[in-house]
Structure formats: C-alpha cells, structure tokens
Amino acid sequence: MSQDQRKQKRICIVGSANVDLTFRTPRLPVPGETLAGQSLHQCMGGKGANQAVVAARLGADVTFIARVGNDGFGTQAIKAYTAEGINTSFIQQDDEEPTGTAVILVDDDAENCIIVIAGANDRLAPDDVRAASSVIEQSDVVLCQLETPVETTIEAFRLAREANKVTVLTPAPANSVNSELLALCDVCVPNATEISAIVHQPISAEADAIRATELLRGRGVNRVALTMGGDGVLVLDESGPTHVPATKVEAVDTTGAGDAFTAALAVSLADGLGLVDAARFAVQVAAISVTRIGTQTSFPSLEELNNWDRRKVNR
Ligand code: RIB
Numbered sequence: 506m507s508q509d510q511r512k513q514k515r516i517c518i519v520g521s522a523n524v525d526l527t528f529r530t531p532r533l534p535v536p537g538e539t540l541a542g543q544s545l546h547q548c549m550g551g552k553g554a555n556q557a558v559v560a561a562r563l564g565a566d567v568t569f570i571a572r573v574g575n576d577g578f579g580t581q582a583i584k585a586y587t588a589e590g591i592n593t594s595f596i597q598q599d600d601e602e603p604t605g606t607a608v609i610l611v612d613d614d615a616e617n618c619i620i621v622i623a624g625a626n627d628r629l630a631p632d633d634v635r636a637a638s639s640v641i642e643q644s645d646v647v648l649c650q651l652e653t654p655v656e657t658t659i660e661a662f663r664l665a666r667e668a669n670k671v672t673v674l675t676p677a678p679a680n681s682v683n684s685e686l687l688a689l690c691d692v693c694v695p696n697a698t699e700i701s702a703i704v705h706q707p708i709s710a711e712a713d714a715i716r717a718t719e720l721l722r723g724r725g726v727n728r729v730a731l732t733m734g735g736d737g738v739l740v741l742d743e744s745g746p747t748h749v750p751a752t753k754v755e756a757v758d759t760t761g762a763g764d765a766f767t768a769a770l771a772v773s774l775a776d777g778l779g780l781v782d783a784a785r786f787a788v789q790v791a792a793i794s795v796t797r798i799g800t801q802t803s804f805p806s807l808e809e810l811n812n813w814d815r816r817k818v819n820r
Contacts, residue, residue, distance in 0.1 A: 514775035516560045516768075517644040519570045519634055519661040520553020521626040521652030522596070523605035524578045525800050527760065532612045549585050550607055550800040551626070552650040552675060555761050559768035559790065560648070561589045562806045565775065568592040568640045570633060570661070571653075572625040574603035579625070585801070595637040599625035605652070615756040615795065621652065629653040631660035642668040645775035648768065650675040655686060662689035673771045675763065679703050688725035692780065694767045695721070696732045714739050715746050728780050730770060732763055732791075738784045749784040752792035761800035766791040789813070 529543040549558075557569040569591050573579030575598040582604060586593050602625040611617045634641070634657055641647055647665035649658040649672070662672045666689055673692045676682050679699040687693070687703075697708045704720035706713060718729040718741035731739040737751040769790035773783035790805060793813060797803035805813070 514565050514646075514772065515568070515644040516565045516646050516648055516771055516775060517568045517570065517637070517641050517661075517665075518553055518557045518560065518648045518768075519629070519653070519658065520556065520648075520650045521551035521605055521623070521629075522549070522554040522569075522571045522573050522582050523551035523607045523621060523626070523652075524548075524582070525550030525607045525609055525760075527609040527611055527758070527799055529798065530610055530612055533610055533616060533618060546799050546802070548799045548802045549582050550609075550761065551605055552652050552677060552764050554582065554586065555764035555800050555804070556648055556650070556675070556768035556771070557586065557591050558589050558801045559765050559804045560772050561591050562804055563769060563772045563790070563810075564807050565772045566592075568595060568637065568644070570595040570629070570637050570640075572597045572599045572629045572633065573605075574598065574625045575600050576603050578604035578606075592640075595633070595640065597625075597633060599628050601625075602628055609760055611758045611760065611798070615759050617758065617760050619760070623652065626653050629657050631657050633657065634660045634664065638664050641665050641670065644670055646671045646673055646771045648673045648675075648771045650677055651681050652678070655681040655683065659686050659689065662686065665689075671774055673767065673774065675767050676703060677763070684724065687721075690726045692728045692730065692770070692774065693721060693726040694730045694732065694763070694770065696734075696763055700729075700731055711739075715741070718746065730780060730784050732766055734759065734762075738766070738788060740781050740784050742780050747781045749781065749788060752788050754792045754796050756795040758798045758803065759795045761803060762791045762795050764800070765794040765804055
C-alpha cells in the first residue's frame with residue numbers, strides 16, 4: 506500500500522497526551538530503595554498521542570482530539586503533532602490543569618512500570634468530542650483509549666456508530682471499562698492484564714486466552730485482537746481464533762508498543778484489510794518500536810517499515 510493511498514484514509518483519535526520522562530535503570534527498584542539510574546529520556550507520549558503519531562507516520566490523515574495544559578509542555582506537544590502532519594484544531598489548551606505527565610522506568614530486560622498524572626487529560630469532555638462531530642463523521646476509523654474520561658470515549662464511539670464508522674478501542678487502563686462502551690466497540694485491542702480485568706478470567710495458557718477473547722465478544726465487542734508481547738497476537742473474529750506470531754527483535758523498551766500496534770491495526774483496517782492481515786502488518790510496526798528507547802521517538806515511518814529487512818530479525 507503506497508503512502509498516497511494511505512493518505513486518503515482518515516483516522517480520528519480521541520485520547521490522552523502526556524510528556525513522558527523515561528528513566529533507564531539496571532532493574533526496577535523495590536519499595537524503599539534508592540537506585541542509581543543510567544539515563545533520562547524526555548519525549549511526547551500518552552496513549553492517544555502515541556497512536557496519532559503512529560497513524561500519521563504510516564500515512565493516514567489524522568485528527569487528534571485531546572486536552573493539554575496551557576503550559577510549555579502543552580505548547581511543545583501541539584507543535585510536535587503539527588510537525589507530524591496531524592490536524593490539531595481540536596486540541597484544547599486547558600487553563601485549569603497542566604499537561605499530563607508520565608514517569609516511566611525501563612530496566613535492562615526492557616520491563617517497564619509507569620505512573621501517569623492525568624492533568625488536563627481528565628478534563629477532555631463529551632462536549633469536546635461533539636465539537637468535532639463533523640470530523641468523526643468523515644473518518645474511516647475512530648480510535649480511543651481510556652486515559653481520558655470514559656463518558657468522552659463513549660460519546661466519540663456513539664457519534665462514530667451513528668455515522669457507521671469503525672470503532673477501535675485500547676481498553677487501558679481497564680478499570681473504567683463498562684458494558685455501554687463495549688457495546689459500541691467494533692475492535693477491542695487489550696493486552697493480557699486488561700482482558701483479565703475486564704472478563705475476570707486469569708490467563709496462563711493459550712486456552713485461557715481464547716476463552717477470554719470469547720468472553721469479551723460475549724460482552725458486545727465485535728472482534729478482538731489480544732496482544733501478548735513476544736507471544737504475538739490472538740485475533741478472534743467471526744471465523745474463529747487465529748494466532749499471529751510476533752516478529753522477533755532485540756527489545757530495548759516496550760513502552761508504547763501496544764499503541765504502535767493498535768494504531769497500525771486501525772490504519773490497516775481503514776485501508777480495507779481484514780483483522781488478521783491488519784494484525785500481521787501491525788506486529789511489524791510494534792516490533793520496530795521496541796528496538797528503540799522512548800515512545801514517540803521509537804515509532805517508525807512507512808518508509809522505514811518498507812525498507813526494514815525482516816529476514817535480519819525474524820530468526
Ligand atoms: O502506552 C504508553 C503510554 O502510556 C506512555 O506514552 C505514557 O504516557 C502512558 O500514557
């Protein structure tokens with residue numbers, strides 16, 4: 506698929522925008538411990554913004570609906586998204602709360618833990634989405650996550666459904682997932698922790714994963730793509746479960762890989778691919794992202810992806 510063809514596809518993303526402070530550390534600290542880190546990286550993050558950047562780098566026509574603070578980080582974020590070619594007309598700079606911030610620890614095994622202070626993200630309201638209803642109506646796919654209020658996500662999906670658009674959800678964090686939201690969701694892209702929390706089913710074997718995706722479909726979601734890191738992706742659609750293997754790479758930092766996967770999946774769905782083929786494309790995008798530190802600094806362009814020699818890493 507050429508960049509020009511992808512440009513015609515419109516993705517509307519409603520969600521969070523953060524500044525990410527990533528601390529490299531040999532291992533994750535235990536409670537009460539002070540640990541010397543190796544390095545500090547700052548870049549723009551937030552699940553919504555990450556997905557917007559990935560979709561734009563893959564050639565989609567992207568509008569991002571979000572709230573940042575009326576502060577230096579907020580202004581810097583909008584500038585960065587504009588440079589990526591993202592339509593920022595529906596990003597508000599909030600006078601009450603600062604730009605969201607994430608502190609991310611990444612150890613030598615590429616394990617991470619993240620603390621997010623939501624700030625202005627918590628003030629993204631259904632009215633902000635209604636103000637952009639014409640954009641939603643003209644989109645091919647509407648993509649949301651849950652780092653902003655769930656009622657805002659529900660409003661975005663409600664408008665998308667009314668306009669017969671495909672809705673894709675990253676249910677993270679999973680604690681605000683409810684039945685109304687799931688019933689509006691065409692494609693749900695949880696990881697193992699999130700799906701366990703939603704369907705109350707622990708996952709320790711492949712059979713558990715299949716059962717969990719079936720239970721999630723039973724909650725009103727049409728199709729599921731369960732991401733399992735190095736174990737690949739389990740897709741469940743009308744024709745049953747399909748396992749899509751991960752592309753093997755040397756992982757440095759897996760933060761944002763789920764966002765890379767989901768946005769690439771959304772772009773491929775907008776291009777007309779089926780869910781399994783979309784997942785096969787998206788695992789490549791996620792694989793490149795984990796080979797680099799940071800979130801938005803790690804996402805590939807379509808050009809890089811096309812030049813990427815999978816034979817070198819797919820051992
Ligand atoms: O999914 C990764 C993202 O989660 C980071 O960019 C961080 O900001 C948090 O939102």
